[in-house]
Amino acid sequence: MSQQHAHDDDSWIRRFAPTAQSTAQLVCFPHAGGSAGYFRLLAHALAPGIDTLAIQYPGRQDRHGEPLLDSVDELADAAFAVLRHRLEAPFAFFGHSLGAVVAFEVARRFEQQTPHGPVRLFASSRRAPSIAREGTVHLRDDDGLVAEIVRLGGTDRSVLEDPEMRELILPVVRADYRAVETYTAPPGARLTCPVSVFAGASDPVTSAADVTAWEAHTTKGTDAQVFDGGHFYLDQHVPEVASAIVGAL
Template sequence: MSVSPADDGLWCRRFHPAPEAPHRLVCFPHAGGSASYYLPVAAALSPRVDVVAVQYPGRQDRRGEPLIDDIATLADRVHAALRGWDDRPLTFFGHSMGALVAFEVARRFERDGGGPVRLFASGRRAPSRYRDENVHQRGDDGIIAEVKAMSGTDDRLLGDEELIRMILPALRGDYKAVETYRCEPGATVACPITAIVGDSDPKTSLDEADDWRGHTTAGFDLHVLPGGHFYLNSRAADVMRILDEHFAAAPAAQAG
C-alpha cells in the first residue's frame, strides 16, 4: 500500500489504489468507525476514483495508540497526514462525526491555499447546530444502548464481551469529541457542500442538515434518503449514484 510523503501509513488507507484516476475521494469514518467501513466504496469507485479512507487512532490496528477525543486536534493530525495527497482534485466524504472532521480538515487545507472541490456531509447536523448530549459520560451499558439505537454496529458484535471492550474506548472518545465540539462562529468553506441525511435520522433533522448551507460560500444541495442514522448501509446504491454524478461533473487532474 503506497503512502504520501507526509503520511507514515497509519492515517491513510487505500484498499483499491487507483494511481491513474483523475479524482481522489477522502472518506472520514463515524464515531467508533474505522477506515475499513469504506472498503466497499473503494471497490465500487476504483479505478475511476482513487479512494483514501482515514484511520483514526484507537481502533483496529491502531488500537494501542492514544485516542484523540477533540475534533480540532484530530483535524490537525488528519490535515498533516493528508499533505501530499492533493496532487489531484480532492473530494471529502464524512459520515456523522466524520462530517465534522472533514469540514475542519477542509478549513485547514483552505488556509494553506488548497482544499477539496466538494464536501459531502452525511448523517450530521450543521456544525452550528448544537444539541446538549452526554453519551460519553454514560456507563458502558449506556453507550452500547446508544449505538444499538443508531443501528451502526452489528448486534452480534455487541453481544461479544471481548469485542465490546475493544471498541468501547474508541466509542467513548469519539462521542466526547463530537459532544464537546463547538464550531467557530461564522465558519465556512469555499467549496460546495452536499448534505445527505436519512428521513428518519434521530440525530439529524432535515432542518439541521439543511443548515450546512450556511457553512459554505459556494453552492449547496441536500439529499434526503429513506432510513435512519445509518441510512447509507441500506441505500449504498443511492449514495454511489450521488457520488458518480459529482465525479462526472467535477474538475479532473490533467493527464501526464
C-alpha cells in the same frame, strides 16, 4: 516524501481499490467508533474513476495500541498533517456522522494553509456545525453507551454482548462521542467549496432542519439528498451514493 510522512500515511490512510485511472481523489472520514473499513464497498463502487482514501483514526483495529484522540481539533490537525503531503487536486472529502465535522475542519485547514482546498465536501448523517445540542452520551456508563450504539444501528448487538469486544470497542466509541459532543464550530466558519448533504429519511439524530443549516457553512451553496434508511443509510445504498458522488464531482 520523508520517512516520517510515509509512516504517517501507512497509519492513517487505507486504499481498498487502488487505481491509476482516477480523475479525482475522495477522502472518507468515518463515524464515531468507526474505522476506515466502513468505506471499503464505496471505494470499490467509485473505482476506477475516483481514487478513494479512507482515514483510520488512532486506537482502533491495527492502530489499537495508539492513544485515542478525543477532540475534533486533534483529529483534524493530525489528519491534515498527513493529507497535506498526499493529496493532488482535484480532491473532495466525504465524512459520515463524526466524520462530517472532522472533514469540515480538515477542509478549513486546507483552505487556510494550502493553495488548494477540496472541490466539494460531502456531509453525511450529521447536522450542520453551527447547530449546537448538549451531548451527554460520552458521560454515560457502558450500558448507556451500548444503548445509543444500538439505537443508531451501527453495530451488531451480538458484538456488543461479548465482554472482550466491549472492552475493545467502548473506549473508542466514548472518545469519539466526547470529540463530537464537545465540538463547537468557530463563529462564521465557512468553506469556499460547495457542500452536498446526504441523510437517511429515518435518521433519529439528523433532521431536515439540520441538513438545511449546512448552507451557513459555505459560500458556494449546498444540495441535499435523502435516502431510505436511518443513520447508517449508506449500508443499503452504496451504488446510489457512489452515483451521487460521481455526478457531483
